[in-house]
Each structure stands twice: as C-alpha cells, then as structure tokens.
Amino acid sequence: MDSILVRGGGKLSGQIPIAGAKNACLALMPATLLSDEPLTLTNAPRLSDIRTMTELLSSLGAEVTSLQEGKVLAMASHGPINTRAEYDIVRKMRASNLVLGPLLAREGHAEVSLPGGCAIGARPMDIHTDGLAKMGAQIDLRDGYLHAKADGGKLRGAVIDFPFASVGATENIMMAATLAKGTTVINNAAREPEIVDLADCLRAMGAQIDGDGTSTLSIQGVDRLHGATHRVVTDRIELGTYMLAPAICGGEVELLGGRIDLLAAFCEKLDAAGISVSETENGLSVTRREDQIRAVDVTTEPFPGFPTDLQAQMMALLCTADGTSVLEEKIFENRFMHAPELIRMGADIEVHGGTATVKGVAKLKGAPVMATDLRASVSLILAGMAAEGETTVSRVYHLDRGYEHVVTKLRGVGADIERIKS
Template sequence: MSMYEIQGGRPLGGRLRVQGAKNSVLPLLAAALLAPGQSVIHNCPDLSDVSATLDILDLLGCRVAREGKTVTVDATALRGSAIPERLMREMRSSVIFLGALLARTGSAKLCYPGGCELGPRPIDLHLAALRGLGAEIREEGECLTCTAGRGLRGARIHLPFPSVGATENAMLCACGAQGVTTLVGAAREPEIVDLERFLNKLGARVSGAGTPVVTIEGGRPLHGAEHTVMGDRIVAATWLCACGAAGGEIALTGVELGSLDTVLSCLEQAGGRLECAGEEIRFRSTGPLRGIAPVHTAPYPGFPTDAQAILMAALAGGRGQTLFVENMFESRYRHVPELQRMGADIRVRGRCAVVTGSPLHGQRVESTDLRGGAALVVAALGAEGTTQVTRLSHIRRGYQDMEGTLRQLGADIRLLPTNRDTGEDHGICETQPKAKTAPKPAWHTL
C-alpha cells in the first residue's frame, strides 16, 4: 500500500486536459453488453472501478482489450448472466449490469453492490423500474435473481426521485423491451446524455436525455459502435478547487463548461477569477478564498454532491464562513474529522455544516471515501507544512494518476510506501501517538 506526502503552500500552474468521466464510462461499458459485435470506447480513464468493470465483462464472456485510453469490448460471445460477489463488492456502480443483462440475456444474478460507504443508498428505485418493464426479481439474502418473466415490454415508468443509477438501468433494460418506454422524473445529469449518445450509436432510439422525460423505443437490432467518453466534471472541479486552495493559475480543456456552472459560480463568489473561451476554462486564485452563499447539494443542474467535500476543503483554508447543506447522502461528511485534524473550523449538525475559514496545517490523515480523499489532497495543497494522505485505494477509484497530474501543475506531492507491519496502510492506527492538539468533535451543535 502507499500514501501521498504533500508539502503545502506551492501555487499551481499549467494546462491540463481533463480525464474521461468515471460516472459516464461505467454505464457505457455496461451498455456495450447490449450489442453483439465490437464496441470501441475512447478517452477511457485508467481507474480501479474501470478495471473492475472490465473484469466483469471478461467473466461474462466478452473479449476485452485496452490500449492506452481506448478500450475495445466484443460482446458477441456473451455467456452467462451471473456476477460473483467478489466483483460486485468492489464498486456500487456494478448494479448497472442488472438492466443490461436483463435486456441481452433475459436474466441476471448478482449480489448487492459495494463502493463508498456514504449512508443508505438502496436500489429500490432500480428494482421498481425494472419490474415496471416486466422483470421478475427475487431477493434472497443479499443476492438478486432476475428474469424477464413473460418478456420485457415498454411501459411508462415514474421515478419518485431522479436517481442517476435507476435512470441508467431503466434505459439499458428498456432497449431490450418490446415497445416504447417513457421514463418520467428521470435524472438529468450530463452522464445520462452521454449514455443516450452511445445507445443511439449502437442502433437504439433514445431521446430526451438531459430532461425529466426520456423515451426509449425498444426491441431494435443493435450492433457495436465507437464512442468517446465525455470529460469528468468532478475531476475538473477538483483541479479548480486545488488551485483555489493553493493559489496560482491553471487552464483546463476537455470538459463541457455547462456541466460545471454551479461549481464555477461558487469559485467566482469565493474570489477566484475565471475566463471561459471555447472549450477552455482558465482559473486564477491570488489570495485566500472567502466565504460564499449557502451551498445546497441537489440533483443536476444543482450543485453536485460529489463536489461538496472538495469545495469545502478549499474554503476551509480561506477566510469567512460558508454553510453547506447536504441533501443527497446521509454520510457525506465523513471527511470532516480528518479536515479538523488539519485545523479546519467545521461544525456539523445533521445535514448542515458551517465552515469558517482558518489556516490549515499538515497532518497525517486518512481517506474515508473517493471524494473525501480528494478533499484531503486539496486541503493539503493549501496547508502549511507536510500532510500525509493514506488509504489511496478510495482516490484511485475516480482519479487517474492524481500525483502525476498535480506534479505537472507544480505541486510538491510524492507517492510513498506505507508500513504493512504496523498496519499504517490502513491509515492512522490506535497505537499511533496522538496529535498535540486534539481534533474538534465532528458532531457538536451549530
């Protein structure tokens, strides 16, 4: 195992092309199952979640090859429809195979998915949507056995909440259903639009992605296709917040500007200077960020929950006060105690967190989840002294070569081994000496 060692206080500078989107490529790879033939997917990031997805495709009988940023999936010889527990536990997004397998083979067997522990994230909406399309689903312990029953058929499906995963699963399953399916209350995220583009290239007929109503004309013959994954808007937000925390000037390309509107607005309020021209975002930070108007996470086009911890980390080392309200997940403040170890003044009550900017100092901290880990790196770049960030497995689920990218921007970051014998590869152990300053409690009253 390994950790990052980061020397804070060095301004960032340079130009980057943003990697392909994790939250787009995973459903795209599942969609490749729908079509006999070869699909070629470009701009595919090298992430542990992507590797796990490719392992699942290989196990199901697909021929999978990777060359640089291009992945080729030939699903002609697809066999079986069961995914073992060990692969399902590696990431929550593995549940996306449910709709694709039902559409292609008429059956699917898998266990409940794993991934980051962000509080209850039931897949009830996924199952209800698939049942609405005619699927018969039996839950046996932690395993699901699904069949097409008398056949999948188009239907009008109402989603009571705009779940991204449920929308994607329903879209994939509906491609194999006879007749027209209308999803009402669908998620509107840009990744849904990217999935629609790929499905239509496969020969499906899907429309309405990016709006609350998506229509799928099912039962059409499908074939392999070529597609380029959209840029990752959350990774882009991470580099922008890193520059906000550390200072400096960076330019980003390869990401749709409109997908970052809420994040860009917050950074401008905080005192950063933005210039957007064509496909380039140029961001400059010349002093400590200041507090901004309350940040409420919400489904797209609202402020993304995936960027909440990252922006919080950037503002924690600035000045002034900001209120965060987390409306999406119950346990999305697990990074707060670690930021507090670095001197952050954050008070949490329920879904609300008040951040009062103050100087941060280096400390040994532990990644709690994917975006929480990225937040600790952002905080470390703006902190005084040296910070060590452990449990990098979380970060590698969504960031390709984070240390290399940040070094390219001028950050002082090193990848170091941790000591397996002392258990340090799992973060801060109980036998480790306590910090001189006790961390502030995470859950005291506002």
C-alpha cells in the same frame, strides 16, 4: 498501504489534462452486453474502477481489450453470455449493478449480487428493481443476489415514475428499455451529462431515445443494437476537483478539455467565492481574484445543481475563507466523514445531520489524516496543498478508483506532492 505526502505552500501554474468521466464510462461499458457486435470507447479513464468493470464484464463472457495505454476499450459480447454477476467482483464497486438491465434485456434473466462501493450512505436498489418490475421482470432477493426474470423472456415498455432522480436507476432502465417491446417513459429521470453521454452512445448503436438531458426520457425498444465507437465525455468531477487547486493555492491553471456547461452551478459558487473561470481555446482557465476566499453557502442537488461529488473538495476550499459557510448535503447522508480529518488540520467545522458549518481560519496545519472515501481522499490532498507543513494522507486506495495519475498531474503545475509506497 500507500500514502500521499503533501507539502503546502506555493502557487500553481500550468496545464492539467482532464480524463474521460469515470461515472460515464462505468455506465457505457455494460452497454456492450446489449449487442453481439463490437463497442469501442475512446477517451476512457485509467482507473481501478474501470479494471473492476472489465473484470466483471469478462466474467459474464464479454471480451474487453485495453488499447493505447488504457485510453481505448475495445469490447465485444458475441459469445455465450453468463447471466450471474458474482459477489466477489460486484462487492468492490457500486456501479456493478449496471449490468442488471442489459442482462435482463438481452437474455431475459439475470442473477446480480447486491453491490458495494464507498460507504457514503444508503443507495438502495429498490428504485432499479421497481422500474424493471413495471417492465415485466419478476425480481426477488435470495442469498444476497437479485434473481430477475422477464415475463415471457422479454421486457416490455412501461411508464415509470421515479421517486427521485437516480442516476444509476435512469441508466439501468434506459439500457433495459432499448431492447424491450414497446415504449418506455421515465418520469423524474436524472439529467446528468453522464446520462446524455450514455444516450448518445446507445443512439450510435441504433437505440431510439428522446428527452435525455430533461426529466422525461422516452425509449422506443428495437429488435437489436449494432456496434459503435463512442468518445467518453469529460470527467466533470475531476475537472471541478482540479479547478479548486489554483483556487486553494493561488496561481493560474488551465484545465484541458474543460467545459463550463458541465459545471455551471459549481462555477457560479466559485465566482461568488472570488474565483475567476474563463474559457480558453483548449478548455478552462482558473485563477483566484483576491488574497482570501469569500465564504459561500452550498447545497448539493441533482444536476444541474451543485454536485455532491464536489462537496468535500469545496469544503477544503472554504476552510480558510473569510467568514462562515454552510454546506447542506441533500444527496448522501454520510458524506461529511472528511470533516473530522480537516479538523485535525485546524479547520473549524461543526456537523449537525446533513449540514456542516465551516468557519474560516487563517491557516490550515499539516497533519496525518485518513481518507474515508473517494472524494474525501482528494479533498484532504487539496487541503494539504494549502496547509503549513506536511500532510500525509493514508488509505489512498480510494483515490485510485476515481483519479488517474493525480500526483503526476498536480506536480506538473507545481504542487509539492509524492506517493509513498508501503
């Protein structure tokens, strides 16, 4: 099993190109099931999760061709569609459940295995299935599969009130509603940039969608969708992760393609910690204003709040801050699994339920550590870049799910990092 070796010390300088958003692309790809015409995605990230979604769509009868070294995905679903999403593929990735809505909308029935993904807490499918049930779907769980069938063979519009702003459920219901009969209204809808990106793509395919970016979405169903070409939005989580690299190590790095509006709450916390973020012609420039980071408190929230997917990386930054920081995780209950690994590197962290108290230390020390999930893996790499000595991060297969060419990108700005093949 591969590992990442990091030698700490040294400031960073240069540019890092930011890829298209993994979470956006994983929602955009199933949209090909909604039309028998081609859908082409540009600025696609080159990740193992994208390959998993490609495998899943191919098993359902879609054609997916990777072009320009994986940066372009040419898809078409013009042939017969298989409506059973098998466990052996779905178990690899949580986002696999996003084929449920499109399959129901197009074919009127679907069998989708319950999904897998990072073990960062319960993410039940109830909110997805309850919404689809209001649209006329009959859904029951048998043998680990969701068996869904639209009443009369076609979904119908409905008013759906989410108990919380679920990104995945918003995406699933929005796609299903594009071909439903009548109007669907989603209250307490997720507002993330990935939702807006999906809405933009669906509109390019002929969907009638209003309210994306707000908490109320309205979708007027149409008879059919056509083909389109769509550019995947910048990955705000990769962007935030690499913004933290010069914050932790010092120096100045330009993030190509970066946008402050994607991470406004995150940028506010960086400013409070003593990190300057400025817009450039090509993206964002990040530099540390002072020798030592200032402690800040962080609470994760749905967009436009502080992203849960940047909490682990932010903790790595605050490990050497001046003072005590409190991080409150309100999205996923098991998302402090990186804390024991940071403690192995000399961090002073106490976790009680959904709250972590981080007392800044003078210096982290390199150590062998183990990645427990996708975002935890990169947080340990960031910590290793600031630590004395060598840090070896094992189980980095998590990393390949969400970051393309992480070693190449960090070495390009001066980090001493390499991948050790097993």
